[in-house]
Amino acid sequence: MSVTKRQQAADLTMVKRANTSLIANTLRTQGPLSKAQLSRITNLTKSTVSSIVNELIAQGIVREAGIGSAGSTGGRRPVMLELNEHAFYVVGLDIGTTAIHAIVTNLTGVVLNEKRILSLPRDGLHSLIHRTVQLIQATVQESGVEMQAILGVGVAAAGLVDHQQGLIRFSPNFGWRNVPLGSLLQEVLNVPVWVDNCTRVMARGEMWFGSGKDVSNLLYVNVGYGIGSALVIDGELLGRDSEMGHVTVQDDGPLCGCGKHGCVEAISSGSAIEARAREAAVQQHSTLLLELCQGDVTAISGEMVASAAEAGDLVSQKIISEAGEYLGRAIAAVVNAYNPELVIVGGGVSQAGKLFLEPVRRGFQKHVMPDFYAENKIVGSRLGTRGGVLGGAGLVLGKGSELDVDLFFEQDERA
Ligand SMILES: [Zn+2]
Numbered sequence: 001m002s003v004t005k006r007q008q009a010a011d012l013t014m015v016k017r018a019n020t021s022l023i024a025n026t027l028r029t030q031g032p033l034s035k036a037q038l039s040r041i042t043n044l045t046k047s048t049v050s051s052i053v054n055e056l057i058a059q060g061i062v063r064e065a066g067i068g069s070a071g072s073t074g075g076r077r078p079v080m081l082e083l084n085e086h087a088f089y090v091v092g093l094d095i096g097t098t099a100i101h102a103i104v105t106n107l108t109g110v111v112l113n114e115k116r117i118l119s120l121p122r123d124g125l126h127s128l129i130h131r132t133v134q135l136i137q138a139t140v141q142e143s144g145v146e147m148q149a150i151l152g153v154g155v156a157a158a159g160l161v162d163h164q165q166g167l168i169r170f171s172p173n174f175g176w177r178n179v180p181l182g183s184l185l186q187e188v189l190n191v192p193v194w195v196d197n198c199t200r201v202m203a204r205g206e207m208w209f210g211s212g213k214d215v216s217n218l219l220y221v222n223v224g225y226g227i228g229s230a231l232v233i234d235g236e237l238l239g240r241d242s243e244m245g246h247v248t249v250q251d252d253g254p255l256c257g258c259g260k261h262g263c264v265e266a267i268s269s270g271s272a273i274e275a276r277a278r279e280a281a282v283q284q285h286s287t288l289l290l291e292l293c294q295g296d297v298t299a300i301s302g303e304m305v306a307s308a309a310e311a312g313d314l315v316s317q318k319i320i321s322e323a324g325e326y327l328g329r330a331i332a333a334v335v336n337a338y339n340p341e342l343v344i345v346g347g348g349v350s351q352a353g354k355l356f357l358e359p360v361r362r363g364f365q366k367h368v369m370p371d372f373y374a375e376n377k378i379v380g381s382r383l384g385t386r387g388g389v390l391g392g393a394g395l396v397l398g399k400g401s402e403l404d405v406d407l408f409f410e411q412d413e414r415a
Helices: 003-030 036-042 046-060 127-143 179-187 198-208 269-280 289-291 301-311 314-338 347-352 354-367 384-397 400-414
Strands: 063-067 080-084 089-095 099-106 111-118 152-159 160-162 167-171 175-179 195-196 218-223 227-233 342-348 379-380
Touching: 003 036, 003 063, 003 080, 003 152, 003 384, 036 080, 046 089, 046 301, 063 347, 080 301, 099 127, 099 227, 099 289, 099 384, 111 127, 111 175, 111 384, 127 179, 152 179, 152 198, 152 269, 152 384, 160 195, 160 384, 167 179, 179 195, 195 198, 195 384, 198 227, 198 342, 198 384, 218 314, 227 314, 269 289, 269 301, 269 314, 269 347, 289 301, 289 314, 301 347, 301 354, 314 342, 314 354, 342 354, 354 379
Parallel strands: 089 152, 152 195, 218 342, 342 379
Antiparallel strands: 063 080, 089 099, 099 111, 160 167, 167 175, 218 227
């Protein structure tokens, strides 16, 4: 077989798997449905639907769920189909600067297995792809699931991401520009892969599995190395990149990476908190911080600042509390503009818990319009460090994937 032929065969398998994924997702979200209804909703031909459905029934993935009512024109009453939610699985992947985290979940979000490896960004793209593929295969294999039963892989990645093409436009932490991460993984795994920006993916995770489950308007704030945000309006994740991190909260405040002064990211992000703590340690304002970093000020991490604050270090407490209050002020600005029902604060810094969230709530209350204030409007993420991977799984399960699956149909027609 020539390379091209082999490539075409791989494409065909992929088209089929993407169509299978679409049918399964449609049945999961809108089922029970008849074959005719499936064909109408998915825009696939009746024969394609029929052949895929028959295969899925034989595999126990789809089952018959009784007889539907006849249409207005009469005729034979159709067999209704539903998805056996325990026969399909998805992979969620979170590619962070320090670690790559993979999970396998069933369609109801139950985690079967998870594994982590170091990202080692300095080893380059080729090594990262190779190790990521091995990680996914091992995570799937150990969960006792066949690769055939994987509907797709959803990836959370930092940086500017073109989610329709699975392309990383720019990732400063990995030094990537225009890296087609989705297709690189897809080529080796032979499973559809969806990629989106990590903050948007985490917001999706909250909508699927977390605090945002029953909420249709929410603001998700990711406080990690930087500050990202995602807005969900009427159940839909807004498609654009938003830069809540650059809301000005302090005139003539510290210089931000964007070139302006006093952005909330320059005060409340993990990197800003670390920078302030290092400065305080150099000036010997905190003996506990110096002790925790064993004299190496450059080693001071956000976790160290949180532990020092918890142990009663006043300097660390002040740094976290100011960071929180300013973030609360920035959140108030967004809430005043869009009035979401709920604000979820996630990301590494949110792991500090109450220590960080209470000042956030204080700053929020101080600056939000009274009508938009509610005592429990701001909550911490319940998904913790799993926000990215669970969101990745949600990317495969969720509405966002339907749009992208359409891209495969174009291939289907050409094939
Ligand atoms: Zn800025």
